[in-house]
Structures are given as structure tokens and as C-alpha cells.
Amino acid sequence: MGINELKKIVRAPRLSEEVSAALEARIARGELAPGDQLPTEKVLAETFGVSRAVVREAVARLKADGRIETRQGAGAFVAQAPKSLNFRFWQGEGPALVELRDIFELRSMIETAVAELAARRRIPEDVSAMQKHLDAMDLALADGSDGSEADDDFHLAIASATHNTYAYRLVEFLGRHFSDSRRLAWAGPGRDGALPEEAQAEHRALFEAIAAGNPARARRCAQQHLRGAASRVGIDLAADLTDDAG
Amino acid sequence: MGINELKKIVRAPRLSEEVSAALEARIARGELAPGDQLPTEKVLAETFGVSRAVVREAVARLKADGRIETRQGAGAFVAQAPKSLNFRFWQGEGPALVELRDIFELRSMIETAVAELAARRRIPEDVSAMQKHLDAMDLALADGSDGSEADDDFHLAIASATHNTYAYRLVEFLGRHFSDSRRLAWAGPGRDGALPEEAQAEHRALFEAIAAGNPARARRCAQQHLRGAASRVGIDLAADLTDDAG
């Protein structure tokens, strides 16, 4: 019922967000299939009890997400194939452990390949950039501050060394979703343990393999690092991943 | 009416897109650093010579992308680290040919890892699903029809065999943006040549490696298949990718 939805939306924090979320839900639920035409902005405004301006902002958001397309004079339609990938890793509390494992695994798949490619393609500028972020992490380790940002930058520098724009963007994308767990690994359970030091050792090994231009070793180091990172948040990645791939 | 037809072809520029692109460029160029406050909507509207509604839509888009954040009463600010969930490959028509190599390369990186994982995890149901799509491609090959859909399904079946939701979704996403070039490989330049047959041979080798549960061979087959696919559209992936990774 539209009325019940309306009641919830009245005087809610961000009207346009509520509307876009409601439309998104309809699409996800299959009520609006790809190719279907959305109700007109006028109808939507009346349905949700908001002005057309709010509806337009909600539509603009979905359009930016690639979920719908609009044609002036014709209407708005559910997009056939979204042009952007929306990994909704978790909403609300946190990810299930199974999902976390999948994510770490995907990350491992990609970053090992990235490390390998970086070892082939890196130029001196890439190496010095990596070195810089590695030093920053050393520093953070020494004074006990948060090195998760340098950690991020280090991995991005590796991705940058592939000289492949899309690989870089994918790593960047995945890294954003990992900022929480990465920060956890820095400031989390192992404050008194040697967890960050362990990670840093892995970082250094990975760095040296890439700097030395050894693709196979870079791959192995990246794999080991990702396994370590996973284990540091309580996930065993090596369960059925024997190391015959290196 | 020649002019009007031309106008039809060249999509009319949306004002809000121009504004958002301009703002995005400013951010990318560093004129607006993370944390900086954007000019007010009023100023932006005057600057670009558009109404505030257009500016708001442009801002809404950047907000949806996570590039900026707004606080009612305070202003709009460049996001510290974009935390968008969107991985947008390109906006508009499609990638430039120069970028195609990067994309094929990324695809190769991912699908080789996917094939390897699929070889470890596949269960009988996965194998029969792959077999089904392989047969469909054989059929399409025999009667000369379009097998690109079965081709898609085959690769998705492999991704599904990893039993990793996110890996599947990533392959699905990449595949969608590759439908054009894949169709090209089927119905394109090699109508009289043996290109589809060549691809099918690669498919079969890949299938058998996964079905046999041989991760290393699956990886090699996937890599060879992607290289073949790239070469079929005129891209040489093996330029600096020696095969010491298998």
C-alpha cells in the first residue's frame, strides 16, 4: 500500500533518499522489471506525498547509479544493464562471516594478479611511491598511530604500478569497502599482539618482490598477505586454496 | 530536416551533466581538495548560467557517487575519501579502443583466478550447467546462429562454480560490458574464418580442466582463452605477459 509508505516518509530526514530507496526496492523486488516504464514524476510525487522536485532528485540519484534511464518526453525506464556495479556488501549491522570470506577471497584473486602485473610493469616512480607509503606505515607502527591510510595508499600504489586504469579503479573500489576491516586490523584486537608488525613484514616482502620485478614471487607474497589479513579478522582463506598456483 | 536528424543522433546535452562533469573535473584537477567547501548552489547557478535546480541535480549526482557530501545549512564539501558503492567503468557510449586492452587485461586477471577457483570448488551440478552451455554453443556453431548468449552463460556458469557470490557478480558485471565485443567475435570479422571454432576449442579445454578439478590447468586455459578473445578483436594481450604464472 502506498498510503503506509507515505506515512513513514512524511517528515523523514531526507525525503529524496526515502523516495529513491523506495523505488530501488521496487526494482529489486521485481515489481519494476528492466525495460519497464516508471510512473510519471507527477504520479510519483502524488504517491509519495512529496513535490516533483524531490522525485526528480530521487530519480537523478538512481540515474547516476545507472539503475534507470530517462528520455525527455518519453519517460523513465528501468535500465536493462546497470552501467555501474553496486556491491552492497552489507547494510546495517555487518556482513555475515560467509560474505566476508567471499570478499576476502575476491580481493585475494584480484590483488595477487595485480601484484604480478605490477612486478612486470613497475617503473622507478612506482617503486618510490610504494616505498614512501611503506615508510609511512613504519612510522605509524613506531609511534602507535593509525597506519590504515598509508596501508590503503600502499595497495593503491601497487595497483597504480600495473599501469592499467581499470585494475586500479577496481582495487580502489574494493579497498574502500575494506577500510573498516583494515582499520580493525590496525587498531583492533592485536593492540598488544604483533599483528600490525606481521602485516608490515608481509608488506615489505611484497614490495621487494615487485621492486625486484619478480612476478611469481609478487603473486605469492600478495596471496600470503591477503591470507594473513583475512586470518587477522578471523577468516581462514587457505581452507581449500592449496598453494600450487604460485 | 537534415539538421534535425543530426540532432537526433547527437544526444542533446543535459545541462546537469555538463555541470556535474565540470565540478568533477575541478575536483580531479585538485582545484577542490577533499574537505573543501564547494561554492554555494546560488553561486554555482550564476557561474554556469543555469537555474539552481540544475545545480542541485548535478550535486545530487556527485553525492550519489560519493564524491561530495552536503550538510543542510552548512554547505557542500568534497568527500575525504569517496565511499561510493559504485564502480563505474565509463559513462556515455563506450570505451575507447585504447582502453579496450586494459579491460581485456583486467578481465583476464579475474577470469583466470575464477577458473582456478572453479576447478577447486565445482560440484557435479556446476559441471552439467557448463556442459549445457557448451553444447548450446556447439549447436550455434553448427547452424551458424549467434552463440554469444550461450557464450555469456558459459562464463557465468564458471563464475557460479566458484561458489563465491561476489566473484560471480563481478564476472557478470564485466560480461555485460563485454557483450558487444563478444558478439563481434561471433558474428564479426571471422564469418568465413575459423574464429568461433577456435574460441570453442578454447572453451572445451577450459571446461575439461575445470571438470577434471585441475586448478593450474584451468588457469592456463582461461588465460589462453582470454588472450585468444583479445587477439580476435585485434588486441595483443601477451605483449609483456609471459606465461610463467601458470
Place this chain on the structure above:
DNA sequence: TCCAATCAGGTTGTCTGACAAGTCGAAAGC
């Protein structure tokens, strides 16, 4: 002097009404 409450100006969020630009189907004319 220091601190807290208050106030004023500015900024985003929303509403309303209007017109321009474009689409689509049906009626009108040949």
C-alpha cells in the same frame, strides 16, 4: 576575562507554479 545564550545571516532542503523541449499515438488529409 571568561563563558553561555542569543541572534542574524547564509546555506541546503523542499514546495509551488510555470514554460520549453521532446515523444508518441491518433485524427486528418491526400
Place this chain on the structure above:
DNA sequence: GCTTTCGACTTGTCAGACAACCTGATTGGA
């Protein structure tokens, strides 16, 4: 029967107004 024209409809844009909210400065008292 076919093409053209027209009109209703939809999205895109504009303008002005008010509400909700934030921020910094002022003001008042301790």
C-alpha cells in the same frame, strides 16, 4: 492505405519563496 499534422503527455529547466539548519559574531551575565 499512407503520410502529415496535431494535441496530449512527459521530462527538462526556470523562478521565487519558505522551512530547516548551521555557523560565527554579538551580547549578556558571572
